[in-house]
Structures are given as C-alpha cells and as structure tokens.
Amino acid sequence: MLEAPPARALDAYASELRRSYAARVAAAKRWGLAQVPLLPPAPPARKPELRTREGFEVDGHRARRFPPVFTTVPTRQKVVFLTIDDGAEKDPAFLRMMSELNVPYTAFLSDYLVKDDYGYFKRMQDGGVTLNNHTLRHRFLPGLSYKAQKREICGMQKIIEKRYGKRPTLFRPPYGDYDRDTLRAAKSCGIKAVPLWNAEVFADRWEYREWDRDIHPGDIVLSHFRGKDHWDGTMPDMVRHFLKLVTAKGYAVARLEDYL
Numbered sequence: 001m002l003e004a005p006p007a008r009a010l011d012a013y014a015s016e017l018r019r020s021y022a023a024r025v026a027a028a029k030r031w032g033l034a035q036v037p038l039l040p041p042a043p044p045a046r047k048p049e050l051r052t053r054e055g056f057e058v059d060g061h062r063a064r065r066f067p068p069v070f071t072t073v074p075t076r077q078k079v080v081f082l083t084i085d086d087g088a089e090k091d092p093a094f095l096r097m098m099s100e101l102n103v104p105y106t107a108f109l110s111d112y113l114v115k116d117d118y119g120y121f122k123r124m125q126d127g128g129v130t131l132n133n134h135t136l137r138h139r140f141l142p143g144l145s146y147k148a149q150k151r152e153i154c155g156m157q158k159i160i161e162k163r164y165g166k167r168p169t170l171f172r173p174p175y176g177d178y179d180r181d182t183l184r185a186a187k188s189c190g191i192k193a194v195p196l197w198n199a200e201v202f203a204d205r206w207e208y209r210e211w212d213r214d215i216h217p218g219d220i221v222l223s224h225f226r227g228k229d230h231w232d233g234t235m236p237d238m239v240r241h242f243l244k245l246v247t248a249k250g251y252a253v254a255r256l257e258d259y260l
C-alpha cells in the first residue's frame with residue numbers, strides 16, 4: 001500500500017498551488033482577460049508522427065523525402081499552438097504580457113524586419129521562445145530559382161545562428177507558398193519541419209482554413225508582429241482576442257517544439 005505523505009507536505013503543496021493560481025488570476029486581470037488561460041497538459045512522451053498534410057504535397061509521394069508540411073499537429077489533447085511571424089512590431093508590452101501570462105509561442109523571423117533591433121528578439125529568446133526561419137527578405141519563393149531560394153533560407157539560418165546561438169529546425173515560407181525547390185533547399189539548410197497554420201488571429205478577428213470555421217486539437221494558429229500601423233489594435237489586443245476564444249472553447253496553449 002502507498003504511504004500517505006505527511007500532512008505538512010500536503011499543506012505546503014496545497015498552498016503552493018493556491019499561490020500559483022492566485023498569480024495566474026492576477027496576471028489575467030492585469031492584462032484584461034475575462035478568463036484565466038488554461039494550463040496545458042504534460043507534453044506527449046512520444047512525439048506524434050508528422051506527415052505532409054493532404055493537398056500540401058509536391059511531386060506526390062516523393063514529398064516524403066522532404067521536411068513535412070502541416071497545419072495541425074496530430075494530437076487528441078485540447079491544445080493549440082501560437083506562432084507569430086515576420087517581426088515588424090517590437091512592442092515591449094507584448095514581451096511582458098506573454099511572460100506574466102506564461103503563454104508559449106514560437107516566432108518565425110524575417111531578417112529585413114528584425115535587423116534594426118536584434119536585441120528585442122534576444123529578450124524573447126531569453127524568455128524561452130524558439131526563434132525560427134521565415135527567410136531573409138520575405139520573397140515569394142516559388143518565383144525564385146533554387147539557388148536564390150536556398151540563399152533566402154540558408155542565409156536566415158546563418159543569421160539566427162550567429163545572433164542567437166541556435167540554428168533553427170523549423171521554417172515557414174512567406175505567405176505559406178512553396179514548391180519542390182523550396183522544400184529541397186530547406187532540407188539542405190538543416191530544416192526538419194515546415195509548420196503552416198490552420199487559423200489566423202488578428203487584433204480584432206479570426207480567419208480559418210477549415211469550412212467549420214473553428215479550432216481543433218493540435219491546430220497551429222498564425223499571427224504577426226504588428227501594431228497600429230498594420231491593423232486595428234496592438235499586440236496585447238491580438239493576444240487578448242486569441243486567448244478569449246481559445247480559453248472559452250476549453251483549449252490550452254502548448255509549446256509547438258514540445259510536440260515536434
């Protein structure tokens with residue numbers, strides 16, 4: 001039979017739980033959320049097997065030789081993943097908000113937008129965010145030669161490695177557009193997976209890829225580093241809009257890297 005832990009240990013555990021819940025309630029209040037974001041379950045012990053999503057293949061079955069392209073991670077857990085692209089807006093309030101709420105996300109950076117302030121994304125990385133590849137200049141890749149595509153992708157690998165000490169394993173093509181050369185180039189630059197997205201969130205609305213206009217377990221959600229120049233609101237407004245729906249539907253936000 002299992003022996004019960006001493007009452008004092010249980011008291012300490014309960015008070016720790018109460019404290020951490022109180023901190024989460026306070027952070028949610030501070031950032032204007034009506035509901036406290038749900039805690040994600042423990043990441044799966046065995047990573048799901050990733051396959052290129054139907055309709056996203058290039059050259060039929062040969063696509064298997066390339067890094068998988070997908071919009072949803074196969075899981076039954078009620079989790080979604082937040083990914084944020086480009087890098088134009090560098091709002092310090094956003095970094096504070098995400099670390100106080102403890103909501104994970106993954107960044108896909110394009111050098112021409114981040115190079116005026118690499119330090120902002122260093123602070124993001126120090127907060128536990130993985131910085132991934134969204135090319136040097138955000139060109140429409142299928143319009144470029146293989147060599148030019150490779151420069152766009154491998155060039156960004158080098159910059160992220162030099163500035164942030166880590167070579168990305170994830171790559172997202174600008175606009176989600178790619179061809180066989182894109183995937184071949186990405187693979188040769190050391191890319192392991194090409195996550196696209198199944199829904200996109202803005203400061204004031206959602207857009208969906210699926211006909212049911214809903215989120216699903218394992219969905220990857222896209223947003224952008226944008227501010228009032230580009231859309232009707234701020235980065236914190238976007239996060240509020242994102243969390244409002246996700247939490248109301250009973251989903252937690254999990255870390256994409258934990259599943260890949």
Ligand SMILES: [Zn+2]
Binds near residue numbers: 086134174
């Ligand atoms: Zn982009």
